[in-house]
Amino acid sequence: MLKIGIAEDDPKIAALLKSALEENDYQVLTVANGIDALELFLSESFNLLIIDVMMPGLNGIQLCKHLRENNLQTPILMLTAMGTIDDKVTGLEAGADDYLVKPFHLKELLARVAALLRRQPAAETKADHKLYFEDLVLDTYSKEVSRAGKTIELSAKEFVLLELFMRNPKRLLSRQFIAEQAWDINFETGTNVIDVYINFLRKKIEKDFERKLIHTKINMGYILK
Amino acid sequence: MLKIGIAEDDPKIAALLKSALEENDYQVLTVANGIDALELFLSESFNLLIIDVMMPGLNGIQLCKHLRENNLQTPILMLTAMGTIDDKVTGLEAGADDYLVKPFHLKELLARVAALLRRQPAAETKADHKLYFEDLVLDTYSKEVSRAGKTIELSAKEFVLLELFMRNPKRLLSRQFIAEQAWDINFETGTNVIDVYINFLRKKIEKDFERKLIHTKINMGYILK
DNA sequence: TCCGGCCCTGAAAATCTGCTCAAATAACAT
DNA sequence: ATGTTATTTGAGCAGATTTTCAGGGCCGGA
Numbered sequence: 001m002l003k004i005g006i007a008e009d010d011p012k013i014a015a016l017l018k019s020a021l022e023e024n025d026y027q028v029l030t031v032a033n034g035i036d037a038l039e040l041f042l043s044e045s046f047n048l049l050i051i052d053v054m055m056p057g058l059n060g061i062q063l064c065k066h067l068r069e070n071n072l073q074t075p076i077l078m079l080t081a082m083g084t085i086d087d088k089v090t091g092l093e094a095g096a097d098d099y100l101v102k103p104f105h106l107k108e109l110l111a112r113v114a115a116l117l118r119r120q121p122a123a124e125t126k127a128d129h130k131l132y133f134e135d136l137v138l139d140t141y142s143k144e145v146s147r148a149g150k151t152i153e154l155s156a157k158e159f160v161l162l163e164l165f166m167r168n169p170k171r172l173l174s175r176q177f178i179a180e181q182a183w184d185i186n187f188e189t190g191t192n193v194i195d196v197y198i199n200f201l202r203k204k205i206e207k208d209f210e211r212k213l214i215h216t217k218i219n220m221g222y223i224l225k
Numbered sequence: 226m227l228k229i230g231i232a233e234d235d236p237k238i239a240a241l242l243k244s245a246l247e248e249n250d251y252q253v254l255t256v257a258n259g260i261d262a263l264e265l266f267l268s269e270s271f272n273l274l275i276i277d278v279m280m281p282g283l284n285g286i287q288l289c290k291h292l293r294e295n296n297l298q299t300p301i302l303m304l305t306a307m308g309t310i311d312d313k314v315t316g317l318e319a320g321a322d323d324y325l326v327k328p329f330h331l332k333e334l335l336a337r338v339a340a341l342l343r344r345q346p347a348a349e350t351k352a353d354h355k356l357y358f359e360d361l362v363l364d365t366y367s368k369e370v371s372r373a374g375k376t377i378e379l380s381a382k383e384f385v386l387l388e389l390f391m392r393n394p395k396r397l398l399s400r401q402f403i404a405e406q407a408w409d410i411n412f413e414t415g416t417n418v419i420d421v422y423i424n425f426l427r428k429k430i431e432k433d434f435e436r437k438l439i440h441t442k443i444n445m446g447y448i449l450k
Numbered sequence: 451t452c453c454g455g456c457c458c459t460g461a462a463a464a465t466c467t468g469c470t471c472a473a474a475t476a477a478c479a480t
Numbered sequence: 481a482t483g484t485t486a487t488t489t490g491a492g493c494a495g496a497t498t499t500t501c502a503g504g505g506c507c508g509g510a
Contacts, residue, residue, distance in 0.1 A: 219381030
């Protein structure tokens with residue numbers, strides 16, 4: 001479950017936020033001042049922080065700066081009653097990712113929260129270890145490959161080679177480059193392993209399909225496109 | 226340099242945005258309708274997109290959805306004259322990362338742009354590997370060439386030669402220089418390969434077009450202009 | 451006008467590349 | 481040990497690329 005931290009000194013607003021977010025299946029922790037917030041946000045990890053600017057002790061801007069100085073990457077949504085342009089600019093420059101002026105509508109807040117979170121979880125769960133190219137899917141965790149939902153069995157070398165292509169889509173890869181990346185060959189050997197393996201891959205990946213993926217550029221190399 | 230794409234049909238606002246962003250050292254490309262935007266944003270890579278909601282053809286919301294459906298990860302800032310909460314929510318749900326209501330202050334826009342770009346340090350590597358000369362485009366990444374949108378197939382040597390010209394536009398290149406750069410020939414051989422290849426290039430690049438690009442300077446060499 | 455230098459062009463020759471197949475070798479599990 | 485699979489090597493071949501070569505046009509100078 002996604003975890004959200006709130007720093008807000010007004011108990012009514014804090015409660016409102018907490019209940020609204022919890023209704024949308026987020027886990028919520030709140031603190032009422034900047035000092036506690038700094039400690040909590042640095043010690044536990046959150047998916048998103050909502051920070052009010054006006055707080056006793058340490059204000060939102062200062063808190064934000066401190067967090068960023070400590071290399072915290074968590075997205076921050078800043079919240080405030082002050083609505084001048086310079087306030088917003090100051091907040092964003094302090095390291096906030098979004099800035100919402102009170103009074104705000106809960107719907108907008110929730111939409112912005114969702115927008116900020118959209119980028120984060122994707123990085124940890126799926127996008128991180130799965131590579132996509134058109135209908136090809138390569139899972140670097142399970143080392144499985146499929147095209148258009150159909151599983152494809154690849155040998156170790158074939159997998160490494162395909163992964164190389166999928167990490168460099170639409171990029172022309174020279175034999176030299178492929179040899180270095182997939183075979184650890186740094187000198188010129190008169191071998192044609194690469195050609196042979198390209199053909200192995202083609203047979204497995206393109207055999208039952210209309211669309212060709214690996215293209216030959218004579219005298220240059222191969223390209224996935 | 227960070228590259229920003231703008232989809233905005235109002236020429237005044239488009240010009241305003243472009244000049245403001247360029248003053249802050251961003252590279253800016255603008256299109257005036259949703260259809261062109263979809264094509265441009267999918268074919269070239271940007272660090273950030275600014276999209277107006279109200280556009281002829283394809284509106285901003287639809288554009289945004291299409292882009293996300295095509296797996297585009299680029300951050301999107303949506304811009305609009307409509308300021309109701311539901312509009313904002315719709316925009317954010319369509320895949321936008323931020324939503325700004327017109328009229329807005331340039332300072333706030335710039336701050337939000339900076340905040341969105343802050344999250345994208347890795348994007349640098351995907352920068353632009355393309356060389357442009359008039360309607361000619363050469364992609365050093367995929368080794369592809371096109372003129373006025375039409376793809377042109379070049380052999381390896383032809384490509385190297387054209388790249389040499391496009392890296393030295395409007396500069397006169399002597400045969401000596403071309404031989405050294407593209408052929409690794411450092412001495413005088415009685416060959417005319419260069420002439421022949423210039424001819425090959427001309428046939429492929431200038432055949433179907435009015436405007437000539439490679440010009441001969443007798444006794445001196447060739448020049449792209 | 452004739453000549454020579456310079457460039458363009460078409461075609462043929464020479465070279466090289468990438469694909470395929472079969473077979474040798476290596477790695478691995480039973 | 482044995483069999484299976486994965487990886488690498490090498491040779492033949494078709495086709496594309498690269499290079500050479502020779503003819504011809506253009507232009508300026510003698």
